[in-house]
Amino acid sequence: MFHRVLITGANGMLGQELVRQMGRKPEYDVLATGRDAAPRFSGGSCGYTHLDIADPAAVERLFADFAPDVVINCAAMTQVDACESDRDTCWQINAVAVETLAACCRQHGARLMQISTDFIFDGKDGPYREDARPAPLSYYGRSKLAGENYARGAGTDRWAIIRTVLVFGNTSDTRSHFVSWVNRELSAGRTIRVVTDQWRTPTWTVDLADAVERVVRFRKSGVYHVSGRDFMSVNEFAHVIAETAGLDTTLIQPADSSSFSQPAERPARSGFIILKAETELGFRPHPIRDAVRATLGRALSDPDSDRPASDPAPPGSPAED
Numbered sequence: 001m002f003h004r005v006l007i008t009g010a011n012g013m014l015g016q017e018l019v020r021q022m023g024r025k026p027e028y029d030v031l032a033t034g035r036d037a038a039p040r041f042s043g044g045s046c047g048y049t050h051l052d053i054a055d056p057a058a059v060e061r062l063f064a065d066f067a068p069d070v071v072i073n074c075a076a077m078t079q080v081d082a083c084e085s086d087r088d089t090c091w092q093i094n095a096v097a098v099e100t101l102a103a104c105c106r107q108h109g110a111r112l113m114q115i116s117t118d119f120i121f122d123g124k125d126g127p128y129r130e131d132a133r134p135a136p137l138s139y140y141g142r143s144k145l146a147g148e149n150y151a152r153g154a155g156t157d158r159w160a161i162i163r164t165v166l167v168f169g170n171t172s173d174t175r176s177h178f179v180s181w182v183n184r185e186l187s188a189g190r191t192i193r194v195v196t197d198q199w200r201t202p203t204w205t206v207d208l209a210d211a212v213e214r215v216v217r218f219r220k221s222g223v224y225h226v227s228g229r230d231f232m233s234v235n236e237f238a239h240v241i242a243e244t245a246g247l248d249t250t251l252i253q254p255a256d257s258s259s260f261s262q263p264a265e266r267p268a269r270s271g272f273i274i275l276k277a278e279t280e281l282g283f284r285p286h287p288i289r290d291a292v293r294a295t296l297g298r299a300l301s302d303p304d305s306d307r308p309a310s311d312p313a314p315p316g317s318p319a320e321d
């Protein structure tokens with residue numbers, strides 16, 4: 001079946017990967033949208049137009065013009081500490097704009113795929129299943145939980161919420177993520193302090209985009225937890241990256257969360273149980289070392305490894321969302 005797919009936030013880390021994967025499938029007519037006048041990626045057989053999802057009139061115009069069957073909302077204010085200090089902007093993008101998208105989907109009969117986060121949980125007893133009780137610690141988490149609730153307004157069986165965790169992957173611009181930060185700092189011989197008391201199931205954009213496409217293709221609705229399989233501390237993840245890159249692991253120093261003065265509190269034991277995605281979607285994430293190797297630009301005998309490595313500016317925190 002042929003789908004007209006509207007991707008918001010298409011210049012972001014997940015958005016770029018989704019455009020790459022879905023843009024090459026003939027069953028999808030993809031329109032990528034982002035805040036920039038032009039795309040930050042090249043190639044991919046899809047159209048691109050400017051769209052600020054926090055501008056309701058622009059969103060309504062685009063629905064009228066493009067008439068999407070499916071909307072994948074990858075747009076979000078993802079800087080967790082900035083969300084704490086600029087709460088109004090955070091709420092407008094992560095919550096109110098999702099209400100607008102859901103209302104337009106309901107009106108036009110489109111399905112809404114809302115991307116969400118492990119930061120809706122308090123991190124007391126992860127890894128989490130889909131039915132675990134949300135209890136966000138940060139304003140970012142609260143805004144994303146509100147976005148989930150608004151997404152349900154698209155109508156019965158017309159919404160899906162795909163939550164994910166600590167995402168990394170290549171982009172064609174200079175978007176920073178944990179893997180590129182660790183790689184760059186250690187390559188330069190600099191010491192890094194990385195928390196030992198935050199646990200995650202790190203997620204490769206290639207796997208995440210594949211899962212989102214499966215939700216679309218199988219016409220699924222409901223909540224899905226999508227991440228890698230490996231549950232590890234952020235410090236352990238830094239070691240995996242260093243070992244995979246052949247870098248000096250002694251430059252990675254252990255640290256407690258309490259030694260960082262960050263405005264937003266992060267969950268301690270987060271991460272996901274992905275059994276539902278595995279059984280209902282056939283989701284099979286790559287082994288973590290393969291994903292890291294491909295992200296670092298090393299050879300991997302996988303068709304998804306044909307992307308250039310990126311090496312952008314350091315992330316604002318050791319375990320950024």
Ligand SMILES: NC(=O)c1ccc[n+]([C@@H]2O[C@H](COP(=O)([O-])OP(=O)(O)OC[C@H]3O[C@@H](n4cnc5c(N)ncnc54)[C@H](OP(=O)(O)O)[C@@H]3O)[C@@H](O)[C@H]2O)c1
Pocket residue numbers: 008009010011012013014015034035036051052053054073074075076077078093115116117118144163164165166167168175320321
């Ligand atoms: N990255 C993670 O570790 C992580 C973990 C859990 C969940 N998530 C979720 O995954 C989803 C995708 O995030 P990502 O990792 O791809 O983050 P990202 O690279 O920061 O991408 C988000 C994109 O949204 C765009 N955006 C922000 N406000 C917008 C607006 N008003 N209108 C249109 N576009 C707007 C941003 O544009 P600019 O580039 O112009 O700012 C950016 O390109 C988000 O829902 C996020 O909450 C991410």
